[in-house]
Amino acid sequence: MMSLHGATGAVEHGGADGGASLPDHALWIDLNDPTAEEAARVEKKTGIRIPSRAALSEVESSSRLRRNRDGLSLSTPMVTFDRSDFSLKPLGFLLTADHLVTVRFHEMRAFAAVRKRVDDGDGDGTTSTRMFLLVVEELVDNLADLLEEMSGDLDSLSTRIFDFDSGARPGARKGDTTAPKRRDLALRRLLRSVGRHGKSLAKVRASLLGLARIIAFTKGECQQLLGEDELPRFDTLAGDIASIDEFETRLSETVQFLLDATLGLINIEQNNAFRVLTVVSVVGVPPTLVASMYGMNFKHMPELDWAYGYPYGLALIAISAVVPLLYFKAKGWL
Known part of the structure; x- marks a missing residue:
């Protein structure tokens, strides 16, 4: 799907007709899982080759950050922001003096937010670099919200x-929430939840790293295209990404701490089982x-x-079993 946006909002682009020319005032061309026809139309209009x-x-930096004859070709893995299907998918930026082309393969609320801002006049998208900054700023804000x-x-x-x-009670019955099977299931769920958060944070970290590289590379390669008000925005973005990265690091440390705590609980449960078996x-x-x-077959007993x-033998057997139980109870082992 292709959508076009100018400095003041959305631009009509002639539907899916491959022969229709794209409007001249289309500043931002957003391609969401583009077809071959849509990619060909954009290439014909802008002269930019649309990457697959x-x-x-x-994954190599030389492929993700490139300067070519027409401008910059940038790409990064980006999280889907969908907690039900949290994954990394590629996101590409093709930046020239006249156009910003974005290539993505999933819906992202950041793009919808930028479109709304431009339509409402809330964001300055009068140049390709300013439009690029709007998109990246919104992505960074979304990543910060996700980490929160x-x-x-x-x-x-x-x-x-x-x-x-905290809710454990002695003498739990079968089906009680403190029964061994229920406790085992609860610990498994906790461990899976900690693992999911660890995987999600790793994907957010990859997205932040990719955006940080894009910002630094674009700032260095587009000095001649940047206005006096645009250069500080790159510095602000770099600072925001650095602070978000520190926050993500603390969350990763928290995940590791919770993982250790969960494994400690599992170890305690295993020790309890072994203690019962030992007793x-x-x-x-x-x-x-x-x-x-008394089971020995000697003649003179x-x-x-x-x-x-x-009865004496039975009583002796019972007493010999009860005495250790009382001893362990007194020691607090039971």
């Missing part, structure tokens, strides 16, 4: 982790010893002809 998705996805949302999610997740045992095995040793002793020998 594979070309925009290349993640910060709130991590606060809630932290509460769930460190209050994990059971120790409690079973004395009764086994007593039963083994004093208790063999005793009328109370059998």
